[in-house]
Amino acid sequence: MKIGILQTGHAPDELIETAGNLDQMFRTLLDGHGFEFETYAVLDGVFPTGPEAADGWLITGSKFGVNxxxxxxxxxxxxxxxxxxxGLPLLGICFGHQIIAKALGGRVEKFEGGWIVGRVNYQHDGKELALNAWHQDQVTKRPARARVLAGNETCANGILAYGDTIWTLQPHPEFNSEFIAGLIEKRGRGVVPDARLDAASEGLDGPVDSAKIANFMADFLKKERA
Known part of the structure; x- marks a missing residue:
């Protein structure tokens, strides 16, 4: 199954050597599931010929905002x-989550509480789901079709689904604690309040559910649809 990665951002140059660029992080996250990948760096003007260019799609995060x-x-x-x-399967992560909501009739705005960074817990099916996050914008108005699968008091629309073909999430299952630590130093200082960055740094040793989410994402892409 061919998955088209629509790349909407680049990792900081200082982190690419050890972590890879944003598309590579998803190739790593979804490794072992039998996918073939092709990256389209849309932020650099590289687009596929159309939706039929891949069997399924994934939109990455970005330092840019959808607005x-x-x-x-x-x-x-x-x-x-x-x-x-x-009706092709589509996944969106962070910026991808937001741009899909915007494209389908929702609204994205800067969170009045400021930046959300580091390990964050979300309520999902009555259980806690822990993932790394890095965002200021978030979906504040869902498209009419979207249903909420997970959220918390600072991000009500943490995971959204649109029928059985689109699934999006605000946090970053592809970001490990080392990458978040790098972002704190390379992109956070001077942009995000130091107190928030320091609190995020202190919480990076906690476990995250990235492997669980990766398995779900792979199953979602591969499942048979009418």
């Missing part, structure tokens, strides 16, 4: 709607 007005954002929204119309 920033970059010239690649509107074509990406068009592609999202085309993938949706075709």
């Amino acid at each position: 920033d007005g970059h010239d690649w954002i509107a074509p990406l929204e068009d592609l999202i709607r085309a993938i949706d119309t075709k």
Whole structure:
């Protein structure tokens, strides 16, 4: 099964050598599930010919915001709607989560409580789900079709599903604690309040459910649909 990775951001140059770029992180996360991957760096103007170019799709995170007005954002929204119309499986993570919501009629805004960084717990099916997060924007109004699968008091729309073809989440299952630590130093200082970064650093030793989410993502992409 071919998965098209729609890359909407780059990892900091200082972290790429050890962690890989954002698309590579998802290749690593989903390794062992039999996927073939092709990356389309949409932020650099590289787009697929259409939704049929892959069997399933994944949109990465980004340092950019969905409301920033970059010239690649509107074509990406068009592609999202085309993938949706075709009924192909689509995953979105952080920026991907937000741009899918925006493209399908939702609203994304900066969280009034500021940045959410580090290990975060979400309520999912009556249980806690722990994942690393790094965001200021979030989905504040869901598209009419979207249903909430997980959230918490600072991020009500943590995981959204649209029918059985689109599944999106605000946090980052592809980010391990080392990468978050790197982001704190390379992108966080001077942007995110130090107290919030320090608190995030102190919580990085806690376990996260990335492997569980990776298995779900793989199953979601591969499952048979009518």
